[in-house]
Amino acid sequence: MNKTAIAVLIFLGASxxxxxxDDPKQRQDLTAVIALQGKPCGExxxxxxxADNDFVASCKDGNRSRVYVKDGRVVVEKQ
Amino acid sequence: MTTLRLIPACGTLAxxxxxxxxAVVSPPAPPAPPAAAAAAAAAAPVTQPPKEVMxxxxxxxxxxxxxxAPAPAAPPKAPVALAKPPAxxxxxxxxxxxAPAAPPxxxxxxxxxxxxxxAIGLMTKLSxxxxxxxxxxxxxxxxxxxxxxxLPELRQPYELLLMKVLSLVQDQDPGLAKAxxxxxxxxxxxxxDRDKFLKNV
Numbered sequence: 001m002n003k004t005a006i007a008v009l010i011f012l013g014a015s016x017x018x019x020x021x022d023d024p025k026q027r028q029d030l031t032a033v034i035a036l037q038g039k040p041c042g043e044x045x046x047x048x049x050x051a052d053n054d055f056v057a058s059c060k061d062g063n064r065s066r067v068y069v070k071d072g073r074v075v076v077e078k079q
Numbered sequence: 080m081t082t083l084r085l086i087p088a089c090g091t092l093a094x095x096x097x098x099x100x101x102a103v104v105s106p107p108a109p110p111a112p113p114a115a116a117a118a119a120a121a122a123a124p125v126t127q128p129p130k131e132v133m134x135x136x137x138x139x140x141x142x143x144x145x146x147x148a149p150a151p152a153a154p155p156k157a158p159v160a161l162a163k164p165p166a167x168x169x170x171x172x173x174x175x176x177x178a179p180a181a182p183p184x185x186x187x188x189x190x191x192x193x194x195x196x197x198a199i200g201l202m203t204k205l206s207x208x209x210x211x212x213x214x215x216x217x218x219x220x221x222x223x224x225x226x227x228x229x230l231p232e233l234r235q236p237y238e239l240l241l242m243k244v245l246s247l248v249q250d251q252d253p254g255l256a257k258a259x260x261x262x263x264x265x266x267x268x269x270x271x272d273r274d275k276f277l278k279n280v
Contacts, residue, residue: 029200032247036206053202067202074206 022046030057034065037076041065183265184258186279192258193244198251207247210240215270215280222273230271237267 027044034041034057041059048056054068056079064079184192194204214236217228241263249256269275 025200029202032200032203033206036203036210036243069202069205072205073209074202 030055030067033067033074034076039065039076039078183262186266186269189259189262192255196248196252196255198248203247207244214240218270218276222276237270
């Protein structure tokens, strides 16, 4: 019983994370940030949130970039 | 009387087109020369100035049609008929002049509008702010007398940044995009002039 409850909770948590990571507004935001920095991307197709204001974005052209905020500045690092 | 009523109706439409149209319409009117002649005679002192205007306008566009007109009574009517269109034509200029009256947006309001705009995401706003700060720092260095960044050299990054912001905003916040576009020269004048720069930034 307990194992089932835990499994359901994990599933719900995973689902929530998946939805959060597919927010189109966030994808658009990341696309704009990467373009503003002049890095190649085209369009962000998916991303993973590592922490607050720290993302790894996967681009349509196959590039992956880490986008994060450090000392009030947005940094885009190609990975 | 009937001709006088018909002609103002024509005059409300595009004046240049109707100038020719009214000139063509007036020749068929000869059946009523006595009344028109009497009216023209009564209003002769008032309509004298328009008559001076008409001869120059009528031959320009309606020259060939008037040559075809068989009735000699047509010339007196044409001045009366076209006496009103100039008055109507004087109305459009004020409407056109009133349109570009919007004042350019100042830097503070622009900053507020950009912050409040929902067309740009949070990280994009922060990234834009970084780039604006970098550009303002370059202008500050220029006004302090340092000279790798000359004014022509600063114009290019300024235009580039403005285009970036415009491209971000134009689809979802066209009002802000227009305000930004209209203020392009004003913002440049503030950034490039030392006194204005120190006063505003």
